[in-house]
Amino acid sequence: MNEVKNKSYIECPKCGEQATIKSASSIFFSAGAILWLAGGCLLWIPIIGWIGAPLAFILGTIFLVIGIIAAMIGGAVIQCTHCNSTYNLTKTEYKEFKKNIK
Structure with missing residues (x-):
């Protein structure tokens, strides 16, 4: 039987249940x-x-720039x-996670 892997889930370090994983850059891009x-x-x-539209455009641009920076270092x-519970992974830990999924 083929094993189905869901790439957006990981095991929680605390309780062992299924937890979601999101890259820092995707949060800011969204x-x-x-x-x-x-x-x-x-x-x-x-x-x-x-009045609100220019503020939304400025904040949107700021978040997109932060998303680009987070993609490089986040x-x-x-x-x-x-x-x-919430945990933060470093860039090297996240790269290792992505490598193990493939």
Whole structure:
């Protein structure tokens, strides 16, 4: 029987249950993209949107730049939904995890 591997899950170091793993850069890229989309929608709302849209675009750009920096130096975050614990992986530990999955 073939073993199915889910690449976005890892075993929690504390309780041993299945935990999610996210790279630090993907979190910032997602926030940046959402802020850019929100800014585009805010452009169509008079007064409040005209003030909020530039702020959303500026924050979105900042998050995208932080995402690029995090891709170069950042690691990953492990979040366990069973025991509600969070762990940070360094870049070398995250690279080792990705290498073992393939």
